[in-house]
Structure formats: C-alpha cells, structure tokens
Amino acid sequence: MMKYIFCIIALLIQPVFSWYVYHKQDKKKAALKMPMLYYSVAYMVVQLYVFFKFCSKFPERYSIYSYLIQAAILLGFVIFEMILWGSNKYIEDVDNKEKQSIQDFKELIKDLEICRVNIQDTANKANIDKLYERMRYENPVSSPKAIEENLRIKGLIAELADITDNTLFEAKCNEIVKQLDIRKIKNTKEQ
DSSP: OGGGHHHHHHHHHHHHHHHHHHHOOSHHHHHHHHHHHHHHHHHHHHHHHHHHHTGGGSOGGGHHHHHHHHHHHHHHHHHHHHHHHHHHHHHHHHHHHHHHHHHHHHHHHHHHHHHHHHOOOHHHHHHHHHHHHHHHTSOOOOOGGGHHHHHHHHHHHHHHTTOOOHHHHHHHHHHHHHHHHHHHHHHHHHO
8 A cells, every 4th residue: 555655645636736726716816826737737647657667566675766766756746836836926926016006106197187187277287288198108017116206206296286386387297207207217127
C-alpha cells in the first residue's frame, strides 16, 4: 500500500484543484487559477507515468529510490504551484491598485466638473472647459510615484472655486496643466 502513496496523492490533488478553480465564480479569478489546474493534471500524469513505467519495476530493496523519485516530482509540483499562487496574488494586487488609482483620478475629474458648473464668468468658463477636456483624455492610471501630483491637483481644483479674477483663474488652470504634465512624466518613468 505504501508503494502507491504518491499515486494516491496525485489522484486526490486533481479534484482539489478542479474544485479550487471552478469554485471561483469571477471569470477573471478563475482564469488566473487555470494554470494551477493544468499543472495539477500534468503532475498527475507524470506521477502515474513515472510510477508505472519505472518505480513499480524497482526491486523491493530499492524501493527507497522509488519514493525519492516520486517525492522529487511532488516537490517540483508544490514549488510550481506556490510560484503560480504568488504570481496570481501579485496580479490581483496590481489590478486592485490600478482600479483604485483610476477611481481616484475619476474623482478629480468629478471635482473639476462640480467646479465647472459653478463658474459663471465666460473667460473662466473657457479656461476650465479647456482644462476639463485635457483631464478627460488623460491616462487615469496613476503610478505610486504620481499620487503626490494627484493630491496637488485636487488641492488646486479646490482653490479654483474661490477665484474670481480672470488672470488668477487662468494661472491656476495653467498650474493644474503643469501638474498633469508632471504626473504624466512620473507615470511614464514608472512603466
């Protein structure tokens, strides 16, 4: 019976990974877990093949070599699965950070829209419309290095609401454009 322990492990692992992959209803998460399922199938096939082709033919006194070969195959499988699990976690973390940065930038645009609605002066309205168009087509993904610029832009937008003088308003809009350029440069350096 001990002779078949690694084959039993290989046969038991397959349903566990199948359940693990298909239990995830979110297609994106399930797609990340598919390679884990493929490796478990490959592990099962390799483990059974090696056992029946080579290990089962070892004489009883050399059975330790059979166990060592099968344990090495299991160890390789576990290492690959841990690497995949870690890389899946990393991908999910990056995706969550990206979604959050997009949401933060959309909040900046929303703040600008609110400020835009409150502006009555036509010259100031033209400046804020130009700024609004620029921000709408800006890349919403922010690298961690550009978060500081997002905060500065948020503060500058808040200051816009209190400015009535046309030249000061235009200068503040130009300052926001400069911060957008700095943000763009920092985002480019990150990639």
